[in-house]
Amino acid sequence: MKKCENIFLKSTFILIISGFLTKILGFIIRIVYARIIGEVGVSLYSIAMPTYSLLLTISTLAIPTSIAKLIAEASIQNKRSLKILTTSAFIILSINFALIIIMLFSSKFIAEVLLKEARVYPILIAMALTLPFVSISSVFKGYFYGKQNMIPHATSNVIEQIIRLMIIYFILPILMQKNVLIAVIGLVLLTIISEISSIIVFLFFLPKKIKLSRLEMKPDFTTTKSILDISLPTVSSRIIGNIGYFFEPIILTNFLLLCGYSNNYILTEYGVYNTYALSLLTMPSFFITAISMSILPEISKYYVNKNMKMVKKRIKQGLLFAFILGLFFSTLIFIFRDSLLFTLYKTTSGSNYIKILAPIFVLFYLEGVLISSLQALNKAKITMNISLIGVVIKLLTLAIFSFAHIGIYSLVISEITNIFFVVFANFYYLKKFFAK
Numbered sequence: 001m002k003k004c005e006n007i008f009l010k011s012t013f014i015l016i017i018s019g020f021l022t023k024i025l026g027f028i029i030r031i032v033y034a035r036i037i038g039e040v041g042v043s044l045y046s047i048a049m050p051t052y053s054l055l056l057t058i059s060t061l062a063i064p065t066s067i068a069k070l071i072a073e074a075s076i077q078n079k080r081s082l083k084i085l086t087t088s089a090f091i092i093l094s095i096n097f098a099l100i101i102i103m104l105f106s107s108k109f110i111a112e113v114l115l116k117e118a119r120v121y122p123i124l125i126a127m128a129l130t131l132p133f134v135s136i137s138s139v140f141k142g143y144f145y146g147k148q149n150m151i152p153h154a155t156s157n158v159i160e161q162i163i164r165l166m167i168i169y170f171i172l173p174i175l176m177q178k179n180v181l182i183a184v185i186g187l188v189l190l191t192i193i194s195e196i197s198s199i200i201v202f203l204f205f206l207p208k209k210i211k212l213s214r215l216e217m218k219p220d221f222t223t224t225k226s227i228l229d230i231s232l233p234t235v236s237s238r239i240i241g242n243i244g245y246f247f248e249p250i251i252l253t254n255f256l257l258l259c260g261y262s263n264n265y266i267l268t269e270y271g272v273y274n275t276y277a278l279s280l281l282t283m284p285s286f287f288i289t290a291i292s293m294s295i296l297p298e299i300s301k302y303y304v305n306k307n308m309k310m311v312k313k314r315i316k317q318g319l320l321f322a323f324i325l326g327l328f329f330s331t332l333i334f335i336f337r338d339s340l341l342f343t344l345y346k347t348t349s350g351s352n353y354i355k356i357l358a359p360i361f362v363l364f365y366l367e368g369v370l371i372s373s374l375q376a377l378n379k380a381k382i383t384m385n386i387s388l389i390g391v392v393i394k395l396l397t398l399a400i401f402s403f404a405h406i407g408i409y410s411l412v413i414s415e416i417t418n419i420f421f422v423v424f425a426n427f428y429y430l431k432k433f434f435a436k
Helices: 002-060 063-076 082-114 120-146 151-176 180-205 221-258 263-281 285-304 308-335 337-345 351-357 361-376 380-402 409-434
Strands: none
Touching (some): 002 120, 002 180, 002 221, 002 337, 063 221, 063 361, 082 120, 082 221, 120 151, 120 180, 120 285, 151 180, 221 263, 221 380, 263 308, 263 337, 263 351, 285 308, 308 337, 308 351, 308 361, 308 409, 337 351, 351 409, 361 380, 380 409
């Protein structure tokens, strides 16, 4: 029991430290590219991001979560786990190539008709080309999560961000000399180089004497079904969330244009909201990711062994850590929001949005732990349904308040509504599960 406790705490600690370093580097990267490409570049990048987030979710299909769970269970039963890895890679690459073809034909429509911004078209094409590299990297992450070996993930993340920072710092100013659109496209495509570096790091951490048989290399129905049985309900929840995120700028842009707001105002303020306000508020989310990914294989193992006492203990620990850290960071960001924004971005734009959202984000930081706990307890369908209802509520709220002539604050209100509903609904079903 003590050994299991040590593994859990060690895994969480490694992920928190690496997450902290990665987030700091990621923040530096945001500051560097925001200053290089300017407000116009930031706005173009921000308005394309919801589509990219949806593509990333579909391209990875939540298979890293499936890999982590299945490999954790396989290690208990002393089964070989390479079959899970190779089958996952085959599924993910097939999906990725299909998505690239779809985006080649649909990007122009999304940019010109839905987003009302033709310049986003080549940016979306560039984003689609990065998908296979991000997806393969995520397969390796899932494998090592399942093995409860967090060092490869920590190392790859830090190296990836350092390489990304160096490339952006030296290459982006050269691209900016051409024009802002080329610079944003370059910013997206540079992801490929950083993801390749991450994959190389993972390869170094794989067991040195791997003997892959032809049987293990070939995907089979049983392994594919096991992976998809976990990933499809899980990814459905994420896809629903990302569909909401995808429609967010579309609804906001079209409805605010109807109310008389200019396209320039919408583009600029949406960029401010996402790049400055939300990025600062979500900066501490690295610890949520760390806690969520650490407890998932732990809860899965204890649940398989019917050790409900340890399942409850891990969930309570995860929620307590998330609440304490969330309260600390939310308070810090609320009090020093202007100083933080000016120090990081040389602007205080977005401060009013942070003032309203920061107290609510104490709840937001609990969301990842609650969802991971339910997924580990084979209740991914519940999280999917909650996400679906949450997205519908968010988009309806956004649409209604967009006609209230309060500008981007309609988006702030819809965000708050979504956080309240998703967190309390997940908590209710988790409590109901243990009340049986």
